[in-house]
Amino acid sequence: MTETVVSSALAPRDHREPNRLWHTFCDMNAVARGPEFVVARGEGVWLWDESGDRYLDGTASLWYCNVGHGRREIADAVYRQMTTLDAYTVYGDFSNAPARDLSERLASHAPVVDPRVILTCGGGESIDTAAKLARRYWAVLGRPERTHLISRTGGYHGLNGFGTSIIGMERFRTGYGRLIEDTSVVAHDSAAALEAEILRVGPERVAAFFAEPVIGAGGVFLPEDDYFTEVARICDKYGVLFVVDSVICGFARMGNWFGIERFGVSPDMIVFAKGVSSGYLPLGGVVVSGRVADPFWNEAGNPFMHGTTYAGHPAGCAAAMANLDILEREDLFTVSLEVERHLDAALRTLSGHPLVAEVRSGMGVMGAVELTGEALDDLGITTAEVFAEARARGVILRPVPRALLVSPPLIITWEQIDHLVSTLAGALDAVAARHGATAVRY
Structure with a gap:
């Protein structure tokens, strides 16, 4: 399967009228000055923005879309x-x-x-x-x-x-x-x-x-x-x-x-x-x-x-x-245990990345990739930067202060898990290069 690489994920919208929506969990000053990311539709593990670009929903929105979108x-x-x-x-x-x-x-x-x-x-x-x-x-x-x-x-x-x-x-x-x-x-x-x-x-x-x-x-x-x-x-x-x-x-x-x-x-x-x-x-x-x-x-x-x-x-x-x-x-109770194992194995391939301090996974369809203290505190890298880079490449993750979190829909396939993790790896590489870190392959 060839996955879409999104180049316009952060491109400004043509706002025809003022935005009155007060977003949550954000600095609204920054959101109001920048472009919104408008989700237009969803199907399975995929989302599309209003420009028609496709993204893998690596977080099931906020941990909740267990059976996938568009049922x-x-x-x-x-x-x-x-x-x-x-x-x-x-x-x-x-x-x-x-x-x-x-x-x-x-x-x-x-x-x-x-x-x-x-x-x-x-x-x-x-x-x-x-x-x-x-x-x-x-x-x-x-x-x-x-x-x-x-x-x-x-x-x-x-x-x-x-x-x-x-x-x-x-x-x-x-x-x-x-x-x-x-x-x-x-x-x-x-x-x-x-x-x-x-x-x-x-x-x-x-x-x-x-x-x-x-x-x-x-x-x-x-x-x-x-x-x-x-x-x-x-x-x-x-x-x-x-x-x-x-x-x-x-x-x-x-x-x-x-x-x-x-x-x-x-x-x-x-x-x-x-x-x-x-x-x-x-x-x-x-x-x-x-x-x-x-x-x-x-x-x-x-x-x-x-x-x-x-x-x-x-x-x-x-x-x-x-x-x-x-x-x-669909016996997603059994399926999820298989997804859990594959997601765990895939995420752990990131353990050797120079920006990664720890991978936490293996219990439930969820995981965290925590960045090193050097990356966060010395190089000034933020999880928000890695999140933005991954989204620009077509995968949505959840940034918290020191880690990137994943919790995809339970219907995700092995191929889609591998796509999610390889995209995150590419985003980490790009951010590392931007900050002058050694992006040694792992």
Whole structure:
């Protein structure tokens, strides 16, 4: 297959009217002065800009397009649902069949004892839901002092109120004044650090511990083999609720439904979003164990006064059900494990590149290529520069401060993986040459 080499990826558009869109996660001053990159359509692992140039979507947008772009059956399911019941709230005793069916389906696969499902519109809302529920749970049990929430360095939990407060990356926490209090962050790779922090705060004050199966947006950090077994033991020992953030890791990205199954533990709550609908419509939620649900479901007078307008959205749930049908029908749970192995092998060929300090991959369809301190700190190379070079060559990656991240759709082929990695290698070579680094082949 001959892949398109894009020469116009960063070429200015002919703007016929002022742009009023405030982009997120960016310096808007720079975006407003430069050309926008306008995505016009998608099919499979490919995207096209409005000039007709093609790009391999090496990040499944933001980790979510697990089944690939342009799946007609999902669009058809949404159309059928919207022509029957477009939307309606699930507040109070209101319900709808797609929300009930999706909740039952997710509960049937969740590694949680006696699960219930709260639906939301995305990962950030789901984290806030889980955090508030953890605190409310202890309050209704007569332990309102148990409000403290612990998370991990590098952990990304969205940027809503609680998510910003427990995120493990300081750059997302600064500049906003006082955030939600009674939170702390521990080393992502040390169960002992978690236990030490519980003891420092006081077990009687700790409500919950939040962790991703694999740290995703924070740089793709894989846990040690026994990490989650030990974490589950510690949480159980001190009565701390164990909340797994599977927003990135779920729905076959790690070869199973929620990612955490690879470690053989049963959390108290699982937060999900992204791959549940492959992003075709916004959807998320929290799987809640029977232990946590019990005082709300089986005792009168304990309402959980929390919810979102579009939670249980019938069309969103229909999109998710069609997406899950694809995951199961095409056995992307098994396929993803094969993709994981090939992606890992391909990325590790970059380990010898003079700009590369470390490759992290091999657990899930995701990986990180971290640049060396010399490249970043001495030569002034940025991951954004490598990202731009790769995009100009037709591959989209995700730059974070010290690494380039990949998380392609699960339907990616071996040939497309090799194209992704060889394009990244070429981008690294070009940037190295531009900065006078030795681009020795590896």
